[in-house]
Amino acid sequence: MIASGIHAQRARIRISTIIVQAASLYSNLMLRVRFAPSPTGFLHVGSARTFIFNWLYARRHGGTMILRIDDTDLERNTEQSLQSIFEGLEWLGLDWDEQYRQSERLALHRQMAESILAKGLAYRDFTPAGSADEAETGHSGGAWLSNPGQREISAEESDRRAVAGEPFVLRFRVPRTGEEIRFHDAVYGDQSKSTDDIEDFALLRSNGVPTYHLASCADDADLRISHVVRGQDHLTNTFKHILIFRAAGVEAPQFAHLPLLIAPDGSKLSKRKHGPVVSVTTYRDAGFLPQAFINFLCLLGWSPKDDREKMTREELVQVFSFEGINRSNAVINFTEENPFDAKALWLNAEHIRTMAAAELAEQLMPVVESAGFTITPEKMAQIIPLIQERIHLLRDVLTVGDFFFVTELPPYDSAELIPKKGDAALALRVLEKALETLATAEFTHDGLDAALRAAAENLGIKAGQMFEPIRVAVCGRKTAPPLFGTLEVLGRETCLARIERAISKLK
């Protein structure tokens, strides 16, 4: 009896844990976040980071990631910009579960506007667009709150003028009671603002198209978005959104605002002012690895708090949380000479160094080929160990390993061939000795090592003095990957030919 009682209790405990797990699974299914770009430019690095944080949060908790194109600004939207957004996200390898386009949901937005109007919580403003006195007729020298007289127009008159076809803007009737609007932000904490400081913002433009505020809230409500994760530039807009949700009778989502990414001079990143460094595709084209770029972006405004820097996407998913997001804007460093942030470069190099050689080779092949060189996968595989820890960007393969790809070395100054503490005569002696040595040496790293060191000893010079002219003869410059491996990969024939060229240059 006792035993079965214990069993029953255990069973009960098990059932209760199952219920808890089910409940948490259920709430995760209900966790829905969205990235809502407006297609008025290419995918911006700041937008990319916003996408990433949303994505990490969704993936961390088994929620749903939604891509919503906020294209209510008809004049400024472009198809090209939309493509750029997709292109950027595709490169980053980030996916989403549902996709919507705001312009296809206008009916829903208008419906919400109408319901707010029907409740008397919005009103028609018949002030002609761009009235000169609009800005000045506000309250007591402070902010503009509404156009005079418009709030007071009776419902009957308003309806009549609307039916008569008089154009109007639908404005939210912000309560003038001095109420404090409050919400809790997962990053910035408790926020409050008096309705006295919130103007009667527009819901519908005079052409009937919803504004951002309305469309965004209507869609967030309809799509059952549970967490709105977006740039801090929307922090003060959130009070308006709270008002809209309340007026529409729906529960507001949770909010998490992100500190902004800014330029070294403290201004916000803009294409006009800062050029291509603000576009995600620029990083792709320069040879950043998507995982490294994501890693870099995550470290701007967020920290795992345990001194980790290099993290894979999987690690990021595991440790991401709003608690790690800080509140001050983060500078992304770049100058005219160095367009990429040094830390981004370092992180990219770090990711490249820890990559499997085969994977790196696969990434490098198209870079080399698109530069007009032909190279076999076998050759590339041999080159990898020589360059892997020497490149920061994929495209660096072209400057670090160029001499592997060309048949004819680009011209170089023959003075480069002369070693330190030596003269042209020494260089010549070295190269002639090298020619002789390499003609017969075993063409492996160790074989070359032994043969060339022996040759140096034979000439009575230091190994370094021996290697330097050979390196320049073979690579065309003084800084290059380690010599023996390089010679081995290049092969006897090429090496001998290049050394002969060097000798004739010296003569």
Place this chain on the structure above:
RNA sequence: GGCGCUAUCGUCUAACGGUUAGGACGGAGCCCUCUCAAGGCUUAAAUACGGGUUCGAUUCCCGUUAGCGCUACCA
């Protein structure tokens, strides 16, 4: 102008109210070494300012200053 937000090395950041204020990038130097990298070691470098509260403040409160955001029929 009004309102809101923010403030730690050059930059990204860490620090239950008690630390010699930590790490990373970048800089400088040394070691390793066939050059370049990589790696190892060392080093310079910060709590914006002024008041409180407290035995004790980078941390909490107030003010100043600075920066940013919003203040559109942009998003």
